[in-house]
Amino acid sequence: METFGRVAVTIFIVVIVRWGWKVVNWVWLKPKKLEKWLRNEGYKGNSYKFLLGDMREFAKMVKEGRSKPIPMITHDITSYALPFDHHIITKYGEKAFIWLGPKPRVYIKDPELVKEILSRPDDFPKPHPEPFRDSIVGGLLVTEGQKWNKHRKIINPAFNLQNLKIMFSAIQSCCSEMVCKWELLTTGIDDSIEVDVWPYIDNLAGDVISRTAFGSNYEEGRKIFQIQREQIDLLHQMLFMLLLPGRRFIPTRANKKFNQNRKELQNVLKGIIDKKKKAIETGESSCDDLLGILLESNSKEIEENGIGMSMEDVIEECKLFYIAGSDTTSNLVVWTMVCLGLHKEWQVRAREEIKEVFGNRELDFEGLKNLKTLTMILYEVLRLYPPVIMTTRATFKETKLGNMMIPPGVTLALAMIHIHHDRDIWGEDASEFKPERFLDGISNATKGKGSSPYLPFSSGPRVCIGQNFAMTEAKTAMAMILRRFSFELSPSYKHSPFPIFTMPPQFGAHLMLRNISS
Structure with missing residues (x-):
């Protein structure tokens, strides 16, 4: 028994030492090693602070940024949208x-490096x-390797041109309902x-994805939309906690509500x-919405290859439909209205074209x-x-990029918004609203750089599957808005493009709306 006791104590000590070594390596030795490599490669930044790094300053600047709008209306928004990142780069x-x-x-x-990555x-x-990201969405956005290839193959049919044509009537119907609400507001x-057009546009995008994703079950789909909106708000309340180990189990009110919502x-x-599934099997429902098409494609994959997507996989893809499908489009529509409210000559040109077509x-x-x-x-x-x-992208092994060999454990931040506002790429007017730069297409809009600096839907094999749907x-x-209304920014409008999951106007989009349909 005495020998057994000594062996048990020895094993316990070895386990504790190994665990302790892993912790020390994670929180100190590895970060310091990576910091040395970064500085040798010519990168600059703050010195590593034990465990937290820059998180305290990051969270503070994000909180301050969310508390107030940009003092003046400008399209040069990088310092506001990414305050800490902009501060460090500056x-x-x-x-x-x-x-x-x-x-x-x-x-x-x-x-070019972004394109390569x-x-x-x-x-x-x-x-x-x-x-x-992982707390809100899953599916294609986070899946990797062979699993991603299989899922992309199964989901692709849902977004092909023929199915998009079928869904067009649902999109048109939702847009018409929103426009009718605005007509009631402006009648007489x-x-x-x-x-404030933002809540209407946000709800429009939720309605469109609800109808096109779930067909006759779109009322239940709206509930998903509301839950995910609340989840994003709760995550911002917990921003400082996100990187803490075991964050899910910290008993704060926001954390508890977040887990209940999940x-x-x-x-x-x-x-x-x-x-x-049951409605399709009994013939009560057709496969003419995103979920139906996905389930049909998944059944075909299982029949042909024996394995497809699990129930959990389908759930994750449905969550992604909502965030990616609704947020991308609602952001695009609201910022288009803001820009056309500022630049009314383009509003007139677009309206004339719609009438002509x-x-x-x-x-x-x-x-x-x-x-x-x-x-x-x-x-x-x-x-x-x-x-x-x-x-962001990561390295899990030593990887060559350009003329560098990047060690494992480094996260690469692909700064899309900085590239989109870069004067060396787009010219001295890079932060001005000039749609004419795209007169001859995307590849001719840059200063000889081709189309690679234009990344609203990412690029490469993982380019956004729903970009045609969003457009x-x-x-x-x-088109439906411009036919019926003219608009300009209200004196009470506050310019506030601040990223949450995408980049909505956090103080709304207050416009002066005028009915021109009569």
Whole structure:
């Protein structure tokens, strides 16, 4: 027994020592080693602070940024949208890094390097875990390797051109309902009226994705939309806690509510999916919405190859439909209205084009491709106000990038918004609203740099699968709005493009709306 006791104590000590070594390596030795490598490569940033890194200053500047709008209306928004990142890049130059806990994040602003990273997803996968992202979405956004290839193959049919045509009537119907609400607000008023258009546009995007994703179950879909909106707000309340180990179990009110919402979201989605499966099996429902098409494609994959997506996988893809599908489009539509409210000459040009293409008849899917002026406007809005202003990739092994060998454990921040506002790429007017730069297409809009610096939907193999869906919805919404209303910014408008998951106007979008349909 005495020998057994000594062996047990020895094993216990060995385990504790090994565990302690891993902790010390994680919180101190590895970060200091990576810091030395970064500085040897010419990168500059703050010295590593034990465990927290730059998180305290990061959270403080984000909180301050969210508390107030930009003092003046400008499209030069990088310092406001990414306050801490902009501060570090301004302080240390192009080759800068920050510490998010014990992990360094290096800024990549060279479009060619960004293009190389995005074209090599196996060498530069998405960071795992990534607390903010992983708490809200999953699916294709976070899946890697063979699993991603399989899921992309299964989901692709949901976003092909033929199915997009089928969904067009649902998109048009939702846009018409929003426009009717605005007409009620402006009926009998000769002059313009102040309206915060953001809640309407946000709800429009939720309605569109609810109808196109879940068909007849769209009312339940709206519940998902509301839960996910609350989840994003709760995450911002917990920003400082996100990188702490065991964060899910810290008993704060926000954390408790977040975990309750997560369970409710799973249950609601599982119920919708089960109901849709049964309706398809009994012939009560067709496969003409995103969920139906996905389930049909998944069944085909299982029949042909024996394995497809699990219930959990389908739930994660449905969550992604909502965040990516609704937020991307709502942001594009609202910033387009803000830009056209500022630059009314483009509002007039777009309205005249819509009248020329459609006359007094209803919009149709085929006609949308003839809206060249509106397309240029949307391209320019996506450049100035990209839905995703920064994305990250990671290294899990020593990896060559350009002329560097990057060690494992480094996060690469691809600074889309900085590239979109770079004067060396777009000219001295890079922060001005000039849709005419896209007159001859995207590849000719830059100063000889081609299309690689234009990244509103990312690029490479993992380019956004829903970009055509987003553009169709945005064109439809803007065409219907411009036909019936003229608008300009209200004196009470506060310019506040601040990133949450995408980049909505955090203080709303107050416009002076005038009905011109009569």
